[in-house]
Amino acid sequence: MNSPAPAFASVPSPFGAPSGPTVRAVHDQFHGDLLEVSMGPQHPSTHGVFRMIASLDGEQIVKLKPVFGYLHRNHEKIAENTSYLASMPYTDRLDYLCSMSTNWAYALAVEKLLGQSVPDRAQYLRVILAEMTRIVNHSCLVGFLFNDLGTSFTPLLYAFREREKFIDLFESLSGSRMMCNYQRFGGCRVDPTPEWLAAARTLIENFPRFLDEYERLLTGNEIMLARTQGIGRLDPARAVNAGITGPVLRASGVDYDIRKVDAYGFYSRFDFRVPLGDHGDTYDRYMLRILEMRESVKILSQAFRDIPAGPIMDPKAKQRGHRPKAGEAYARIEGPKGELGFYLLSDGGPNPYRYRVRPPSLINLTLLEEMCLGHTIADSVVILGSIDIVLGEVDR
Amino acid sequence: MDTLEQLRDRLATRFPEAQVVFVTNPGASAEHSLLLDAAHARDIAFFLRDDPALRLDYCSNATGIDWPEKEITDVVKTSVPDPAGGPAKIVETKSVRVQPGYLEAVYHLFSVALKHGPVVIRLRTANRSDAVTLPSLTPVWRSCDFQEREIFDLFGIVFAGHPDLRRILMWDEFKDHPMRKDYVEPADYEWEPTAHDEVLDKAKAFRASVPSVAARKETAS
Numbered sequence: 001m002n003s004p005a006p007a008f009a010s011v012p013s014p015f016g017a018p019s020g021p022t023v024r025a026v027h028d029q030f031h032g033d034l035l036e037v038s039m040g041p042q043h044p045s046t047h048g049v050f051r052m053i054a055s056l057d058g059e060q061i062v063k064l065k066p067v068f069g070y071l072h073r074n075h076e077k078i079a080e081n082t083s084y085l086a087s088m089p090y091t092d093r094l095d096y097l098c099s100m101s102t103n104w105a106y107a108l109a110v111e112k113l114l115g116q117s118v119p120d121r122a123q124y125l126r127v128i129l130a131e132m133t134r135i136v137n138h139s140c141l142v143g144f145l146f147n148d149l150g151t152s153f154t155p156l157l158y159a160f161r162e163r164e165k166f167i168d169l170f171e172s173l174s175g176s177r178m179m180c181n182y183q184r185f186g187g188c189r190v191d192p193t194p195e196w197l198a199a200a201r202t203l204i205e206n207f208p209r210f211l212d213e214y215e216r217l218l219t220g221n222e223i224m225l226a227r228t229q230g231i232g233r234l235d236p237a238r239a240v241n242a243g244i245t246g247p248v249l250r251a252s253g254v255d256y257d258i259r260k261v262d263a264y265g266f267y268s269r270f271d272f273r274v275p276l277g278d279h280g281d282t283y284d285r286y287m288l289r290i291l292e293m294r295e296s297v298k299i300l301s302q303a304f305r306d307i308p309a310g311p312i313m314d315p316k317a318k319q320r321g322h323r324p325k326a327g328e329a330y331a332r333i334e335g336p337k338g339e340l341g342f343y344l345l346s347d348g349g350p351n352p353y354r355y356r357v358r359p360p361s362l363i364n365l366t367l368l369e370e371m372c373l374g375h376t377i378a379d380s381v382v383i384l385g386s387i388d389i390v391l392g393e394v395d396r
Numbered sequence: 397m398d399t400l401e402q403l404r405d406r407l408a409t410r411f412p413e414a415q416v417v418f419v420t421n422p423g424a425s426a427e428h429s430l431l432l433d434a435a436h437a438r439d440i441a442f443f444l445r446d447d448p449a450l451r452l453d454y455c456s457n458a459t460g461i462d463w464p465e466k467e468i469t470d471v472v473k474t475s476v477p478d479p480a481g482g483p484a485k486i487v488e489t490k491s492v493r494v495q496p497g498y499l500e501a502v503y504h505l506f507s508v509a510l511k512h513g514p515v516v517i518r519l520r521t522a523n524r525s526d527a528v529t530l531p532s533l534t535p536v537w538r539s540c541d542f543q544e545r546e547i548f549d550l551f552g553i554v555f556a557g558h559p560d561l562r563r564i565l566m567w568d569e570f571k572d573h574p575m576r577k578d579y580v581e582p583a584d585y586e587w588e589p590t591a592h593d594e595v596l597d598k599a600k601a602f603r604a605s606v607p608s609v610a611a612r613k614e615t616a617s
Contacts, residue, residue, distance in 0.1 A: 077575060327425060
């Protein structure tokens with residue numbers, strides 16, 4: 001590896017710098033054999049059918065290999081055998097907590113391939129729904145993270161209580177709670193009524209109160225601090241090289257938010273800040289999500305204030321039977337979990353010749369082993385929880 | 397950042413023996429790409445990553461594309477003058493040539509430090525059967541680790557120099573590469589609880605010992 005040496009040299013690692021797959025444990029009278037533990041695929045802490053093969057020296061991890069593919073259904077091949085529009089419902093199933101933003105990423109890629117423009121109102125709706133999705137995802141993630149810490153569901157059910165209000169709105173808008181299938185190429189599918197917008201606005205106005213309550217319960221918690229601070233540190237240079245994106249990257253202090261960098265959609269019109277972490281540990285990754293939710297609330301209140309009237313669909317856009325001319329396009333958004341990209345290659349036919357999803361959940365796991373080395377097996381569960389994966393997207 | 401044409405010229409002066417081809421994207425996105433030759437790809441990749449003006453330190457997306465061999469029919473129209481003095485006849489001569497197939501790996505590079513991109517680079521194998529080795533770019537960008545494993549798994553490109561080249565999504569004993577265009581899914585890979593029509597026909601080929609319903613009725617009567 002030519003990647004730079006870890007900058008966190010002050011963190012004592014019992015095995016020196018992580019040096020690839022074989023880190024030898026000490027063998028003397030005080031150290032026994034290594035124990036190999038297969039966590040998953042049916043382990044509750046792996047958030048789905050994900051498997052980690054960990055070698056333990058006592059309780060400490062000396063080697064950890066992730067195993068994927070238990071939920072693989074070759075989503076890309078399915079999409080190459082269907083029309084562009086027919087893949088839209090399939091994208092809901094990638095990251096089934098965030099179907100609204102996944103829809104947007106796919107619509108963005110096809111619009112780039114078609115050269116299709118989107119009316120203003122639809123752009124605002126996309127921002128609104130993507131930010132609502134981000135809030136849902138982050139609040140659930142925090143709940144799941146505390147589940148991994150052993151709080152046994154209390155924070156998770158607090159988060160789910162709030163999430164229920166959001167997905168009720170998603171349901172009344174799109175017809176489905178989780179599999180929304182809402183975006184179209186050139187706009188959105190349904191126009192929300194003024195009542196819907198008012199209800200969403202009220203929900204967002206009240207959300208900071210929930211966040212305050214949530215934080216009062218969790219942020220200063222002594223066990224939480226002991227279990228997360230200094231655990232699973234991620235060096236910024238290594239994280240960039242390994243393609244880590246989203247909150248995990250920003251928790252390491254790298255200022256890279258695609259909403260700011262690419263300013264896709266109408267994000268350049270909104271005033272918001274990008275929270276950054278300092279230490280790159282699990283605590284920073286938790287705190288960053290809380291701060292991002294507060295920024296999302298800011299974006300949403302601006303969006304509800306500024307959303308214009310007008311069409312939600314470009315009148316010249318084709319409804320179905322899209323045949324983009326030959327070419328390729330790569331579009332990406334700042335999804336709640338990281339950079340979600342779609343790469344499409346058209347040969348002029350009704351189906352994409354090549355359809356590729358760049359899954360943030362999978363690529364954020366690249367450095368899982370390095371983050372876990374030297375920590376205990378119980379910490380690996382928390383580190384994995386703080387990365388935030390959804391197996392529908394990891395395995396596709 | 398300079399345009400892709402300027403980048404190609406810079407690479408040509410920096411690596412005079414390397415072949416860098418500009419690949420035009422005719423689509424609406426107009427994201428053009430650079431085709432690198434396999435022998436110099438890793439050197440060029442290191443240059444792209446470390447050059448202070450480029451600093452493409454982040455490889456976002458790595459993926460494969462399968463281009464099977466294609467039969468292309470060329471039609472040449474020649475006009476043959478009529479010896480009787482009438483209007484000239486147009487004769488079409490068709491010739492079929494086979495365009496050899498290849499596998500392609502595409503990388504989308506961005507710069508986190510300078511916040512620009514994407515720069516798209518592509519690598520091509522010589523064919524689809526025996527010469528499918530490309531240099532791995534995982535030593536340059538660690539983010540290619542799982543993605544190159546996925547390309548190896550689903551397309552069958554072998555990445556030389558990859559630290560851990562194993563199948564990632566399919567199981568280790570699996571033989572074929574499902575994302576190739578000529579992939580035929582095995583007919584007996586799972587048990588179908590409500591076998592009907594097409595599935596039943598496929599299953600028959602593998603379970604010749606099981607007589608069909610009609611045959612069983614005949615033996616019973």
